[in-house]
Amino acid sequence: MTEHHPEDGYHPGQVEAKWQARWTERRTNEPNLERAERPFYNLMMFPYPSAEGLHVGNFFAFTGADVHGRFKRLQGYQVFEPMGFDAFGIHSENFAIKIGTHPAELIPKNIANFRRQLRALGGMFDWRHELSTTDPAYYKWTQWLFLELYKAGKAYKKKAAVNWCPHCKTVLANEQVINGACERCGTPVETRLLEQWFFRITEYADRLLANLDDRSKMDWAPTTVAAQRNWIGRSEGAEVRFESPAGPIAVFTTRPDTIFGATFLVLAPEHPLVERLTSAPQRAAVDAYRHAAAAQDLVSRKVGDKEKTGVPTGGTAVNPATGQPVPVWIADYVLMEYGTGAIMAVPGHDERDFEFANRYTLPIVRVLAGPETDAGTPVEAAESGVEGHRLVNSGPFSDMPAQAGRKAIVAWLEQNGHGKGVVQYRLYDWCISRQRYWGPPIPIIYCDACGPVPVPEKDLPVLLPNIADFRPDDSGISPLARHKEWYEVPCPTCGKPGHRETDVSDTFLDSAWYYLRYLSTEFDDRPFDAGRVKRWLPVATYIGGNEHAVLHLLYSRFVAMVLFDQGKLPFEEPFRKFRAHGLIVKDGAKMSKSKGNVVIPDEYIVRWGADTFRMYLMFLGPFEEGGDFRDEGLSGPRRFLSKVWDLVGQAERRTLVGSEVHHGIVVKWHQTKKRVTEGLETLSYNTAIAALMELLNAMRASNCSERKIVKEMVLMLAPFAPHFAEECWERLGATTSVFDAEWPSWDEGLTQEHTVEVAVQINGKARSRIRLPRGAHESAAVGAARQDPTVAKFLEGAEIKKVVWVPDRLLNLVTG
């Protein structure tokens, strides 16, 4: 397909090939990691190298991040912009199984293709520091990291009910289960009990949460912060002990103020005290209920909106506030994993408890009253309000406002040993075990005499053996266990026969520290070099997708925090600034193969050139929101570049002196510099490009090709269209890279005209415009307005009651 463009001599293919070669030759994008004075670490989320190649979403994300990096470079920073590949994991492995090729063979090919595409995009990547998580030189240190966590007591193994995907034949983290199904293949997930490795991320819940509000450590997009906050899920409440013949039952509640209304307790069916609480007549019913609950998978158990069921244990406990005995039930709406696995049910003021009490005709007591209710008003629906509510039927606490009552009751519980205020988190420990092949083996050796023994650092990496049969089976044990020569190994401590851990680690562990490795890829005696870490980290700007708002970003923060506590890193938070890019849709619909509306970037680059493609992607909407990709849209930026190309050809060899250039153009020029700079700072790339287009239109309209302005226009275009800008820069006589030039500055005084157009409103409605000298006084404005025929017409017969004067902008005459 051939496009018809003006005979302007701009041939993107030639220009782009030339500059990509030059950048490599001249090492343009390789900052000095040891000595950079103004280091700027510009990180973007590394891709999974799929067989399909980079999709347009990757291009959009990488371009936006690259524009940011190039802008910082032009502002005088030494920018380190690395790139790598997140190539381990179930995704690669499943694809390899599907097409019957070993992943170790597939991945290098995919990476080669990705590298080609990334070069074609024109990113300022420092290829000296490329990495792949599948490289033994990399995962040696992933294993080292596991051992650091293990030695710090942050890794432990436990038998746990886990999500098992029968299709992928692997354990999934809770966060990889979406509405009860495997996020990857959609198969409903089952429950299995397996020995799993976990990291104690829950120990860090409070710090992970607190730092989100610390602007000195983190400047993150609000949506991302909100997602993390939800995920950590802090709730304040109290743990209360209810005495029972089987021993004390601890319950967690966020509403200790309603304790006088707790008319029964509900335990999770798995609760350890159920056995002893159950009375003989209830035994059969309880056992049956517990069996039914156990047979259910974790998922359907948690899917809401179903009828609440439960059975009484026959046992009772004593409400410490009322001193009254209350029946103890079990029900599957209470989950063993959260809180203490037991609740005090307050049916008057909790919807779930209300529903349950109604179904099983359990007593409902009102302990909160609002403005229109009192202690005697019957409870018709659970009322859970706090604001404007007071306690009733609550002994000595009656009539206290709910807020104060809560504090008083917690204090009373603490004084009398019935409980204490506690904080609960929704966050779970991070399960990192995967019973699969394609990942870094967890570096532990089991010895009958010594127990689990870490593989000594000198023996790292534990190489992933190249085996032909890497398919998982239904045993729940990694394929690695089937290979004796790898599996059986002497104990590093005592030398007796032992065997290796066969689980591999989660890919999120690979990506939790890759930003540390980029800086030090050439060292194989240390994971990251202390001097470089000190100079370059934390990451100045991190740009990536919000689909990683929780998992990847939270795990990375956790790992950094542990390393910080170990004294191995000088910072707690690894990413000072994080911004999420938006999503690209095509013609108003999500791209998908089935719809046939997938944009293949390579084709667009061949047809339009990378610079036009980059400009279009950055122009189609706000970077943090994404936008709609339409093929027709490419011609706008392309026409713009052609016109700039022509203008560069016309630019005369002279410098600006006062009156030579129309003052209107000078003003537009300075306004543009301001708008483009501010747009680049805030990632408002679409408006920055619009500003450049306006400047071009203004220059063409007044036949101006002033060299100095053209040069700065090229400079401002450089982040978006780097090859194009280099070529134009050279055509304008430069012998060095445009990226070694200095970002233009503007004169604030020249961003406004000598005379300004002021809107004149009558009673808030725009009626006319008048031209006034800048800085004119109110009286002058009113005088000028009165002269205006339209204004005069509207003022006829009316009296001006009030004048609103916004200098240089607007005059509003109010007649009343």
Add this chain to the structure above:
RNA sequence: GCCCGAGUGGCGGAAUGGCAGACGCAGCGGACUCAAAAUCCGCCGGGGGCAACCCCGUGUGGGUUCGACUCCCACCUCGGGCACCA
């Protein structure tokens, strides 16, 4: 249900208390051309008027203000996160 974000021409979007629709796409009219493409010039929210101009218009309803796309209250729709979490 709770927590974020968003709703503006035919389309992508701009303007975050001061002239709504910048910039771009598409469309329409014209110039150039044998013709087309490309390029250039003009028009381009709706309604009315020969015209100068006027009326209406930023999801819906109310409010604050001299003035509201922008702020406040209530609601509707869409996107995202969390969710029998006590």
